[in-house]
Amino acid sequence: MLPKAYKLHKAKEFSSVIQFRCVENSNFLQVFVKPNNQSHSRLGLIVPVKIERLSVKRNQVKRVLRIIFCEQQKNSMGLDLVVRLRRPVTRTDLSKIKEEYKALLIKLQRCCG
Numbered sequence: 220m221l222p223k224a225y226k227l228h229k230a231k232e233f234s235s236v237i238q239f240r241c242v243e244n245s246n247f248l249q250v251f252v253k254p255n256n257q258s259h260s261r262l263g264l265i266v267p268v269k270i271e272r273l274s275v276k277r278n279q280v281k282r283v284l285r286i287i288f289c290e291q292q293k294n295s296m297g298l299d300l301v302v303r304l305r306r307p308v309t310r311t312d313l314s315k316i317k318e319e320y321k322a323l324l325i326k327l328q329r330c331c332g
Contacts, residue, residue: 221285221288225259226261227263232261236299236300245305245323247304247305247316248304250302250324252330253299254299258296259296263302270306294321
């Protein structure tokens with residue numbers, strides 16, 4: 220489980236990351252990034268009901284994204300990340316999400332310096 224200090228909670232935190240305009244898109248994900256002044260990264264997840272109707276599927280996608288975030292945390296130190304799902308995901312697509320997330324993080328490192 221991800222500790223509270225590693226999560227974005229308030230709408231103001233989400234909107235500040237999104238308004239920073241450092242964003243990359245892939246087939247399934249849209250990742251927004253903003254540097255923070257902390258020694259660790261924080262994660263915010265957006266999985267819209269419009270895209271995944273069933274709460275079970277939304278929670279499954281969030282769980283997978285949190286696991287990927289924990290695995291990749293060394294690559295994204297000192298960043299606030301908001302990850303948004305762009306289209307519905309099947310079970311076979313869950314493995315593709317991990318590859319896309321890694322690729323997007325590499326692209327976003329250049330944006331944030």
